[in-house]
Amino acid sequence: MSKTKKEQIFDAAARTILEEGLSQLTLQQVAEHAHMTKAGLLYHFASKEELIQKMNEHAILCFRQQLKTYQETYKYEKAPYVHAYISATLHDLDHQNTTQLCTSMLATMSFDETLLNPWRDFYAEFKAKAAEEINDPALSHLIRLACDGIWFSEMFQLEPLNREEKTLLLHRILHLLEEGA
Template structure:
């Protein structure tokens, strides 16, 4: 499936951050990485803040779509939402969507605390839905923090896990979910 122009710009922004650092995230740099003019970029995003905001919204939307797909598949299993969250995390990592997710979060943390609000709302939603499915709050937080840890190790390249290690970890957590 071909990417929209905005998705190409999001990829260029992520590439800019990864290759040159967050300090080099300028609309001009993003435009160059997207093979377009700055005016063309400004047609889609009026500011760097708007670019980062929409990058975050897009990353969350993509993850939510995967989450909903897995939820539908496992809605008759134990803790379907939490199971879907784990599997969507694994899928996201396998499909390399993590780069965009991580770079949008990193850019948000460094640029404007208010831009973290969509992430805060997403995590609050997870906590609420996980509490409905799992009676042990420590287990639901263990699951969320394990998924976050995998993403953050990818984001900061802190000994990121190999694919097999991620699979093993997430499947072990699924086993804990079945036991709990």
């Protein structure tokens, strides 16, 4: 499946951040990485702020789509939403979709903290849905923070786990979920 022009621009922005650093995240640099003119990029995004905002929205949308797919798969399991969250995290890591998610968050944090609001809303939604499925709030917090820890170790390259270690950790969390849900 080929990527849309906007998805190609998101990839170019992510490459800019990863290869050259946040300080080089300019519309000109992104345009060059996307093999287009700055005017062509401006056709899709009027500003760097809009580009970052749309990167976040796209990353959240992609993760939500994975959640939906896994919720259907696990609809007969205990805590299907939380189970889907764990599995979607593993899926995303397995398919190397973390680059856009991580770089969109990094760009947001350095540019304008209010652009994190969609992420805040997403986490509030997780907390509410997990509370419906799990009687132990500490377990739902443990699950979310373990998944986040995997993301953040990838994002900042702080001794990120290899694929086998990630899989082992997430399967252990699934086991805890089965015991505690």
